[in-house]
Amino acid sequence: xxxxxxxxxxxxxxxxxxxxxxxxxxxxxxxxxxxxxxxxxxxxxxxxxxxxxxxxxxxxxxxxxxxxxxxxxxxxxxxxxxxxxxxxxxxxxxxxxxxxxxxxxxxxxxxxxxxxxxxxxxxxxxxxxxxxxxxxxxxxxxxxxxxxxxxxxxxxxxxxxxxxxxxxxxxxxxxxxxxxxxxxxxxxxxxxxxxxxxxxxxxxxxxxxxxxxxxxxxxxxxxxxxxxxxxxxxxxxxxxxxxxxxxxxxxxxxxxxxxxxxxxxxxxxxxxxxxxxxxxxxxxxxxxxxxxxxxxxxxxxxxxxxxxxxxxxxxxxxxxxxxxxxxxxxxxxxxxxxxxxxxxxxxxxxxxxxxxxxxxxxxxxxxxxxxxxxxxxxxxxxxxxxxxxxxxxxxxxxxxxxxxxxxxxxxxxxxxxxxxxxxxxxxxxxxxxxxxxxxxxxxxxxxxxxxxxxxxxxxxxxxxxxxxxxxxxxxxxxxxxxxxxxxxxxxxxxxxxxxxxxxxxxxxxxxxxxxxxxxxxxxxxxxxxxxxxxxxxxxxxxxxxxxxxxxxxxxxxxxxxxxxxxxxxxxxxxxxxxxxxxxxxxxxxxxxxxxxxxxxxxxxxxxxxxxxxxxxxxxxxxxxxxxxxxxxxxxxxxxxxxxxxxxxxxxxxxxxxxxxxxxxxxxxxxxxxxxxxxxxxxxxxxxxxxxxxxxxxxxxxxxxxxxxxx
Amino acid sequence: xxxxxxxxxxxxxxxxxxxxxxxxxxxxxxxxxxxxxxxxxxxxxxxxxxxxxxxxxxxxxxxxxxxxxxxxxxxxxxxxxxxxxxxxxxxxxxxxxxxxxxxxxxxxxxxxxxxxxxxxxxxxxxxxxxxxxxxxxxxxxxxxxxxxxxxxxxxxxxxxxxxxxxxxxxxxxxxxxxxxx
Numbered sequence: 001x002x003x004x005x006x007x008x009x010x011x012x013x014x015x016x017x018x019x020x021x022x023x024x025x026x027x028x029x030x031x032x033x034x035x036x037x038x039x040x041x042x043x044x045x046x047x048x049x050x051x052x053x054x055x056x057x058x059x060x061x062x063x064x065x066x067x068x069x070x071x072x073x074x075x076x077x078x079x080x081x082x083x084x085x086x087x088x089x090x091x092x093x094x095x096x097x098x099x100x101x102x103x104x105x106x107x108x109x110x111x112x113x114x115x116x117x118x119x120x121x122x123x124x125x126x127x128x129x130x131x132x133x134x135x136x137x138x139x140x141x142x143x144x145x146x147x148x149x150x151x152x153x154x155x156x157x158x159x160x161x162x163x164x165x166x167x168x169x170x171x172x173x174x175x176x177x178x179x180x181x182x183x184x185x186x187x188x189x190x191x192x193x194x195x196x197x198x199x200x201x202x203x204x205x206x207x208x209x210x211x212x213x214x215x216x217x218x219x220x221x222x223x224x225x226x227x228x229x230x231x232x233x234x235x236x237x238x239x240x241x242x243x244x245x246x247x248x249x250x251x252x253x254x255x256x257x258x259x260x261x262x263x264x265x266x267x268x269x270x271x272x273x274x275x276x277x278x279x280x281x282x283x284x285x286x287x288x289x290x291x292x293x294x295x296x297x298x299x300x301x302x303x304x305x306x307x308x309x310x311x312x313x314x315x316x317x318x319x320x321x322x323x324x325x326x327x328x329x330x331x332x333x334x335x336x337x338x339x340x341x342x343x344x345x346x347x348x349x350x351x352x353x354x355x356x357x358x359x360x361x362x363x364x365x366x367x368x369x370x371x372x373x374x375x376x377x378x379x380x381x382x383x384x385x386x387x388x389x390x391x392x393x394x395x396x397x398x399x400x401x402x403x404x405x406x407x408x409x410x411x412x413x414x415x416x417x418x419x420x421x422x423x424x425x426x427x428x429x430x431x432x433x434x435x436x437x438x439x440x441x442x443x444x445x446x447x448x449x450x451x452x453x454x455x456x457x458x459x460x461x462x463x464x465x466x467x468x469x470x471x472x473x474x475x476x477x478x479x480x481x482x483x484x485x486x487x488x489x490x491x492x493x494x495x496x497x498x499x500x501x502x503x504x505x506x507x508x509x510x511x512x513x514x515x516x517x518x519x520x521x522x523x524x525x526x527x528x529x530x531x532x533x534x535x536x537x538x539x540x541x542x543x544x545x546x547x548x549x550x551x552x553x554x555x556x557x558x559x560x561x562x563x564x565x566x567x568x569x570x571x572x573x574x575x576x577x578x579x580x581x582x583x584x585x586x587x588x589x590x591x592x593x594x595x596x597x598x599x600x601x602x603x604x605x606x607x608x609x610x611x612x613x614x615x616x617x618x619x620x621x622x623x624x625x626x627x628x629x630x631x632x633x634x635x636x637x638x639x640x641x642x643x644x645x646x647x648x649x650x651x652x653x654x655x656x657x658x659x660x661x662x663x664x665x666x667x668x669x670x671x672x673x674x675x676x677x678x679x680x681x682x683x684x685x686x687x688x689x690x691x692x693x694x695x696x697x698x699x700x701x702x703x704x705x706x707x708x709x710x
Numbered sequence: 711x712x713x714x715x716x717x718x719x720x721x722x723x724x725x726x727x728x729x730x731x732x733x734x735x736x737x738x739x740x741x742x743x744x745x746x747x748x749x750x751x752x753x754x755x756x757x758x759x760x761x762x763x764x765x766x767x768x769x770x771x772x773x774x775x776x777x778x779x780x781x782x783x784x785x786x787x788x789x790x791x792x793x794x795x796x797x798x799x800x801x802x803x804x805x806x807x808x809x810x811x812x813x814x815x816x817x818x819x820x821x822x823x824x825x826x827x828x829x830x831x832x833x834x835x836x837x838x839x840x841x842x843x844x845x846x847x848x849x850x851x852x853x854x855x856x857x858x859x860x861x862x863x864x865x866x867x868x869x870x871x872x873x874x875x876x877x878x879x880x881x882x883x884x885x886x887x888x889x890x891x
Binding site for chain 1: 803858
């Protein structure tokens with residue numbers, strides 16, 4: 001990662017205005033969004049939107065042509081182009097032909113994308129942004145930091161300074177007063193402008209209509225007062241049918257700002273007369289700029305289902321810390337990373353794609369049903385294919401792909417780290433490694449890994465066998481979690497089998513785009529885990545479980561290793577996470593809890609992969625409650641802890657504040673114990689709590705349940 | 711339906727009133743305009759754009775009370791009040807919907823500080839689904855949805871009313887107008 005990129009992250013996370021405003025908004029957003037969607041079948045709604053937009057994306061050219069015909073039949077002029085340069089030239093041509101000297105604009109990301117303003121200004125045309133946030137950043141000479149709230153990074157003091165310069169008068173920081181200044185300053189510009197430029201939230205092919213969704217009322221003036229209206233619309237905004245409009249109007253304001261509907265929606269179908277009776281010129285520019293290429297790529301076609309609400313930014317644990325400027329491009333956040341990779345070039349996304357921690361929050365709320373984490377993974381994969389892995393990473397993966405060397409090194413690390421260990425933790429590492437222990441202690445590598453302890457466990461011979469997949473963390477850092485799991489299953493009369501040839505699940509490689517490495521891990525594990533006759537393959541690590549149950553299959557498919565697919569399918573079918581299996585055994589009466597006891601309160605942290613990929617969240621809570629714990633829920637219990645595998649090592653400056661917020665939420669409950677089902681989260685949270693010197697115990701559910709079962 | 715509309719519209723900052731008759735609405739409107747500062751000077755005008763209710767009224771006495779019916783962009787931008795009649799209201803979001811293909815309908819509802827919207831109580835629909843069955847974009851070139859006053863939260867996420875559009879939206883429902891429902 002370049003120094004400048006790291007520096008921009010550090011500037012952002014250390015900017016209290018930015019993190020304060022974004023953090024507050026993001027927390028309130030979650031609650032308000034849920035309220036705005038009350039009584040609405042969100043899954044059904046987003047299914048309809050995704051289907052309609054996907055259908056349009058399947059034959060973009062045809063849909064765009066239908067739009068052109070229908071809009072032109074109503075008197076509009078439609079210009080279609082793939083080239084952003086042509087968009088700019090066209091607008092300049094229209095301006096020149098009509099003696100346009102001043103332009104007012106309402107918000108349009110498409111024009112930001114092609115840097116229209118500097119182009120027009122360079123050609124002697126004055127351009128005023130009229131959306132309040134856009135006007136602020138135009139005056140400040142900045143770029144938007146958020147798709148829907150472009151100036152969210154600025155304080156009222158900064159806005160007062162910016163406006164004071166503009167009106168040559170010292171203004172107070174009273175927000176309503178500042179808004180009034182904007183109204184008074186921009187009103188004459190609206191009335192005088194020769195041309196209005198807008199974006200478009202929806203373009204309807206069958207009626208030739210464009211739909212504009214705004215709150216301030218500026219788009220109504222931009223499309224009404226100037227004698228020429230130019231709408232610049234990305235072709236991803238096209239839908240075939242007018243009947244799709246209400247669905248998008250239902251979702252867009254709710255997802256963007258948690259409003260039931262914005263103050264204004266305008267559906268414009270062809271030009272209307274000006275106030276002097278002259279006919280208005282309406283030019284609609286359908287801009288492609290790589291969107292067709294995107295639509296033709298099976299992995300990225302879904303990106304055209306985006307309705308540009310920005311909800312992926314609003315729920316992102318990273319975005320709420322760093323804001324938009326770190327992304328260095330017009331589009332920001334998760335969707336911004338994807339659009340930048342396409343509209344600019346893949347290489348441009350090399351650093352920003354690394355910001356995604358793969359927590360899956362955005363996928364849950366996306367009204368267009370985009371799988372943003374999956375697309376970012378695909379960008380990673382393509383970057384690795386194109387550029388190869390960094391040398392250090394390559395060396396590491398070479399090791400990870402050789403189980404014996406890998407495990408040998410982990411054992412060696414246990415000895416090597418001895419000088420730094422204290423009480424089972426590594427609190428400080430020297431030199432460049434110190435970032436790893438900044439804000440979080442690391443677990444000492446266990447002197448005896450689980451794989452060495454396992455043969456010594458005396459198990460009753462059972463009729464039923466279950467294979468245990470430990471994963472690296474349980475094997476080498478938390479063998480006691482593995483021992484607890486064995487004990488629990490033994491109580492149900494199940495004999496646990498531990499194939500010694502199992503190795504890393506490949507997630508670290510996969511999440512860094514090294515698919516070949518992950519595929520080799522998959523192949524080795526499929527062979528090792530299917531060698532034993534067993535009713536289940538159980539894991540107490542959700543990331544490993546996801547690897548076994550989903551990622552192996554997808555990785556092998558992506559690489560065309562069809563020979564291994566039947567094995568991957570068979571393994572996936574048998575794979576189960578610890579809590580789901582135990583809950584099942586309890587339900588079947590094969591496990592039961594000791595007589596009721598009050599063991600005090602526990603707060604539960606939902607791990608990203610368990611909750612959002614495996615859809616498990618009630619099971620561990622129910623088991624803990626039956627064991628005798630009172631669940632005391634924390635604020636944002638399902639927000640990522642900042643671990644994200646190697647993420648916390650690559651971007652500790654982001655991981656650490658996420659962890660601090662998590663620990664704050666844990667402590668606020670007053671519960672003496674925090675439970676979770678993921679050893680990665682245990683590593684992160686236990687490390688953070690140790691470094692802080694707090695007394696909260698951090699436990700894997702298995703450890704809390706084991707002694708409470710009969 | 712009226713109650714639901716009223717709740718939703720009030721929640722987004724609109725002011726909602728209901729009258730049995732046109733006469734009742736006018737008797738409310740004139741003193742309201744007066745109390746809020748209607749006058750014959752820039753910044754105080756009250757402009758009423760054409761519509762079925764206005765067509766049925768005697769314009770002379772309204773003019774005498776201080777209202778104007780000639781809508782131009784100059785006058786609208788200096789008006790304190792804009793009055794127009796909308797076609798539909800939506801109960802689920804508290805929105806008003808109007809075919810504003812005629813520019814004066816847009817001018818009076820977007821430039822003045824206070825927009826007074828007249829609607830038939832019987833034109834309140836459940837929501838967008840019912841509405842879209844009644845819309846025909848080929849004939850209605852500029853369909854406008856208005857939900858509460860103009861708003862922004864672009865400075866520090868603080869909700870602020872009245873940016874480029876009206877800072878107040880006053881809705882007068884009239885029962886005797888019938889309606890499409």
